[in-house]
Amino acid sequence: MRLLLRIFLIISLYIFFIVLIGELVIKLDSYLLKLKEEIKNLLLLIIWIFIYCFSFFVIYIIDYFIFEKLFPDSKKETISETNFNINSSIQPTKQEIINPVLSKAPELTQETKIKEVIQFKKERDPNFSKLVKQAYQYKCAVCNQQIFDLEGNPEVEAAHIYPKALDGVDDIRNGIALCKFHHWAFDSGLFSLTDELKIIISSKIKDNLNYETLIKHEGNTINLPIDDKLKPHPIFLKAHRNIYNFQS
Numbered sequence: 001m002r003l004l005l006r007i008f009l010i011i012s013l014y015i016f017f018i019v020l021i022g023e024l025v026i027k028l029d030s031y032l033l034k035l036k037e038e039i040k041n042l043l044l045l046i047i048w049i050f051i052y053c054f055s056f057f058v059i060y061i062i063d064y065f066i067f068e069k070l071f072p073d074s075k076k077e078t079i080s081e082t083n084f085n086i087n088s089s090i091q092p093t094k095q096e097i098i099n100p101v102l103s104k105a106p107e108l109t110q111e112t113k114i115k116e117v118i119q120f121k122k123e124r125d126p127n128f129s130k131l132v133k134q135a136y137q138y139k140c141a142v143c144n145q146q147i148f149d150l151e152g153n154p155e156v157e158a159a160h161i162y163p164k165a166l167d168g169v170d171d172i173r174n175g176i177a178l179c180k181f182h183h184w185a186f187d188s189g190l191f192s193l194t195d196e197l198k199i200i201i202s203s204k205i206k207d208n209l210n211y212e213t214l215i216k217h218e219g220n221t222i223n224l225p226i227d228d229k230l231k232p233h234p235i236f237l238k239a240h241r242n243i244y245n246f247q248s
């Protein structure tokens with residue numbers, strides 16, 4: 001609608017100027033009677049072109065003044081306002097997030113968008129996990145915890161001593177069975193193992209009471225596999241200590 005109005009205005013102005021120029025040229029024609037025909041025609045052509053260009057400039061100014069200044073596009077304003085709001089709300093406060101949630105009754109489900117995620121994961125030997133867990137009799141090597149879910153699956157996890165992320169080998173001697181907490185702590189470098197398989201705690205958490213469940217095991221020898229050949233090899237233990245700056 002707005003565009004149609006704009007076109008209508010431009011065409012109207014254009015017709016108005018054409019008529020005006022026509023009238024002007026007729027008037028000028030009588031004033032220029034005394035001049036030679038060729039000069040008169042040339043002069044008229046120059047005047048015609050000049051007024052024609054000038055009329056376009058005037059039409060542009062009128063159009064700009066009416067549609068950009070007096071009646072600006074409301075949609076444009078809305079968009080710029082929205083952008084402003086987005087920028088100003090980059091970091092909503094905790095209350096701004098919580099209040100809308102608490103203002104309505106809780107609902108069990110919500111419509112969730114599906115997001116396509118492409119992941120590249122290092123391929124693991126499927127037997128590695130199984131054999132490590134078996135070797136440690138499904139017990140955490142640190143806390144000796146042994147839990148199974150209702151289907152009989154062990155809670156314990158098979159951790160790589162030298163990390164898989166660094167292309168650590170799927171060798172059972174590079175493995176150790178750990179509960180979820182101790183697996184996370186081991187992979188985070190909060191503790192490591194000596195070549196004698198004693199637990200050493202990172203100096204970063206030694207005085208931190210939050211890690212008491214880990215610190216209390218300091219100096220203990222881990223629970224070893226029944227088969228001595230399957231215990232962690234010093235080559236992997238040393239590499240783990242080096243990654244997390246434990247003194248070898």
Ligand SMILES: [Zn+2]
Nearest residue numbers: 140143179182
């Ligand atoms: Zn544990």
